[in-house]
Amino acid sequence: MVYYGTAFINDSVCRDIKQVDIVMQDKNFRPYRVAVLALEDSVATTITGPQDVFSMTGMLYEMSRGEEPIRYFTVQIVTPDGRPVLCYNDLLITPHCSIQECNPDIVLVPGILNIEAALGSNEKVVDWLQLQHSRGCILSAICSGSLLLAAAGLLDGRDATTHWAMINEFRKRFPRVLLKPDELITEDSNLICSGSYNSFLDVSLYLIKKLYGPTIALQCSKVFLHDPDQRSQAPYSLFSGAHEHGDKQILRIQQIMEEQYTKNFDYNTLARKYGMGRRTLERHFKKATGETPLAYLQRVRIEHAKQLLESGNTSIDEICSQVGYMDNSFFRKLFIKYTSLRPSEYRARFSCNN
Secondary structure: OOEOOOOOEOOEOOOOHHHHHHHHOOOOOOOEEEEEEOOOOEOOHHHHHHHHHHHHOOOHHHHHOOOOOEOOEEEEEEEOOOOOEEOOOOOEEOOOEEHHHOOOOEEEEOOEOOHHHHHHHOHHHHHHHHHHHHOOOEEEEEHHHHHHHHHOOOOEOOEEOOOHHHHHHHHHHOOOEEEOOOEOEEEEOOEEEEOOHHHHHHHHHHHHHHHHOHHHHHHHHHHOOOOOOOOEOHHHOOOOOOOOOOOHHHHHHHHHHHHOOOOOOOHHHHHHHOOOOHHHHHHHHHHHHOOOHHHHHHHHHHHHHHHHHHHOOOOHHHHHHHOOOOOHHHHHHHHHHHHOOOHHHHHHHHOOOO
């Protein structure tokens, strides 16, 4: 026997297992309806992954314990016109219906690779996302799918994240979005974004916890062998800086910092060299790169430190000195700030010599 009476309670949600038990006994309640959007050139796992997670929630864990399965979600894959779409890896996805034929409580927006094409050919989808959000639907974008939410104007003035490799492109296209590049998951006004293609699992479990509480989410984590504590993509990100902003003076200053990153710069002198006051330099630099000059130099140095930790056995104290810091304690604090890991933890996780 499979139960279907789960917890859609208008504006309220089930927060723990006791509430879920109560809901299960009420025939007026139903599973949350999930629509997984599929688009041309999407990353296939950002479509099929969420479908599997939500479809199996309340199933695998219960069956492994000899208990009755529980249907917490109903899941449909939807496309703009109800026709199959070809994913980036040439996998053909056949949908259940078109976006106009579903009535979801939650929409999952997939990761996209050809950003230009996706933003240029999905005006119908953008309008539909705006409509769903206006009616109280939860919209959750996986990785670069957040650019579609931004294109809909839904993220203006709101927190968001995306894959670390797309941060500069995102900022250039959508400067009004409050981008949090180190965050794996952000949530603001029923708009949830996640920061990598395989974060479909993180964001799916995040939603399960949000809607049904920690007990059900923990059960799913055990089934999928997933670490629920990962909340940052900072350890994986590569800082390369924004270089396509068009400000030639700031670009030259960036190049100097990147080439002479061990040097302690006098920003007043640097500003005068390029005919600016320090405040003007900092304002223009921040506008062009998204960072202050000091933060930019720190990130360049930490990026070099990461490379040294990955590729050799140089002591952490020596690395500190090699990237321009004399204070080991300060270096460690900065490293944690920009990677969320201590240098020793970073080496243990990412060293090529492990």
